[in-house]
Amino acid sequence: MNLIISGTNRNRSNSLKVARFYQKQLEKKGAEFDILSLEDLPANIAHTDLYGNRSEDFALIQEKISAAKLFVFIIPEYNGSYPGILKLFIDACAYPTSFHHKKAALVGVSSGKYGNIRGVDHFTGVCNYMRMHILPLKIHIPLIQNELDDAEDFHDPLSLKFIEEQIEEIIRF
Amino acid sequence: MNLIISGTNRNRSNSLKVARFYQKQLEKKGAEFDILSLEDLPANIAHTDLYGNRSEDFALIQEKISAAKLFVFIIPEYNGSYPGILKLFIDACAYPTSFHHKKAALVGVSSGKYGNIRGVDHFTGVCNYMRMHILPLKIHIPLIQNELDDAEDFHDPLSLKFIEEQIEEIIRF
Amino acid sequence: MNLIISGTNRNRSNSLKVARFYQKQLEKKGAEFDILSLEDLPANIAHTDLYGNRSEDFALIQEKISAAKLFVFIIPEYNGSYPGILKLFIDACAYPTSFHHKKAALVGVSSGKYGNIRGVDHFTGVCNYMRMHILPLKIHIPLIQNELDDAEDFHDPLSLKFIEEQIEEIIRF
């Protein structure tokens, strides 16, 4: 099953809401994706799953990663780039089987004005290094707190238009 | 006390050896630095010290960070950029008191050929975002496993020359 | 004399208007800057002033560059980054006397939503490579066409606040 990765372990994050929105929209077009939220990482991943170690909890996550061929990463902006926990998760994944020659689409999310341009660019560099194909159309959602309504849908027509276009490209990727 | 940060929690890392080398060289010039190794982070930092939480263990580390005015970051290359644990550590530090209007010098380290150019560039973006002044002269040490001798000194004259130049600039920064 | 560089050779550019605004604001604080507009580059600079060649026209520009110690670069967004003409200008300048160990502040400008985050980041990489100190506080002005009024002043209070803060830091840099 392909995966949407919600790129933070913060509880009740906007990123997870965006992940659910993408899942729903992709499903409408007939594309099934599971969601992997980084909330579900082992609490002590920094010690149990780096440098050749592997916990039972992460082993189950690794199976999902290894099985997926196409990823959507939802990437919030922390200190001007992607969250440390997202890169730590990448560093914990088996290399090269996790991402080599696979495909990913990237979605930047921020509470500020710029939609995590820098974090998405940095993450592109990491993904390309791991030999992952990146969809050129990257979506940047600034002021995320204003974007999602109570039903966790986007209501801004311009945001919806860009997301729709990216979703079409994800399906044909 | 100013700080040299060894940017990985891997045991017996080359980054920590490089940190010790910098500490020794800086001391020869009369500049005292403590070393903070990311090995000493709480094992479950991803749950205890993000999003407004603070553990007792990290509180002691935070005190050192808050007191320092000048940092040297030793940054190994993991998956083509800086380690996730390094950014997670940054995300855990108090904002903006930790790094705002302070200064840092950056040292890239890799076992491969390129000395972590990309990771040091990405980290520059994060540091500048946090309003930290970055020393323009950044050192990139490729093939680190060949660089350090048994006494944990650098023996390559060209590497030594660049490190020496950076250390002079750190002292005057 | 220190220099504000308007980073495009487009006629009647918004970047030049921003350059004039910065000049006026800096002068109010007692800091004198000349403006160098890339409109004034030789038409055939790509052939006359690269790879060791030097035209008489550029020689006069080079004198100004060599004399300045502090620069403000106004950087519009072209194709998602800085203009080619700006990097070509840098490539034409004498190395290392032009920028080595000097200082610069960066201002991104775009007609789109993101204020040239990427272009300013890329230019930071180039400047640091040339050993230039970059002011961490970088200003990003999106939707520039809406920002400047007929008197070529900024009227948005939030933009003015950030510009004011950067100008204070430029003066103390």
Add this chain to the structure above:
Amino acid sequence: MNLIISGTNRNRSNSLKVARFYQKQLEKKGAEFDILSLEDLPANIAHTDLYGNRSEDFALIQEKISAAKLFVFIIPEYNGSYPGILKLFIDACAYPTSFHHKKAALVGVSSGKYGNIRGVDHFTGVCNYMRMHILPLKIHIPLIQNELDDAEDFHDPLSLKFIEEQIEEIIRF
């Protein structure tokens, strides 16, 4: 016809030699590419072909760009990134017909130690912005002056191995 673009207007550049080597290797695998050397740009391109202007000379180049679906960019390192002339060329090309939804492979070249990692990363950002698919496997050739022999062939077995791998991926891209 698909195109290999030699990313500098410097005469007798190593980039053009690398372009010819790639052309030869691709031809051996049955893939025909023309070479476009930036030496052939109009001398005053900065005035004749930006901001909606178009010279007769560039119109012929534009036709080739518009016809190509797949590009290989050979990118030398100037001042720590790609050459200004390469970005100026991109800025001069018609948008979006030139590169939108097309594909490119990137090759960094430097006389120094790092093979233009930074320039290739920056150029990836520009290409992705223009919605161009970038082959994740990017080749970085440091110390280019030592790499090419008199017959303009690469002789280092490791360089040859990586180039070979990239060429296989270009053909299947």
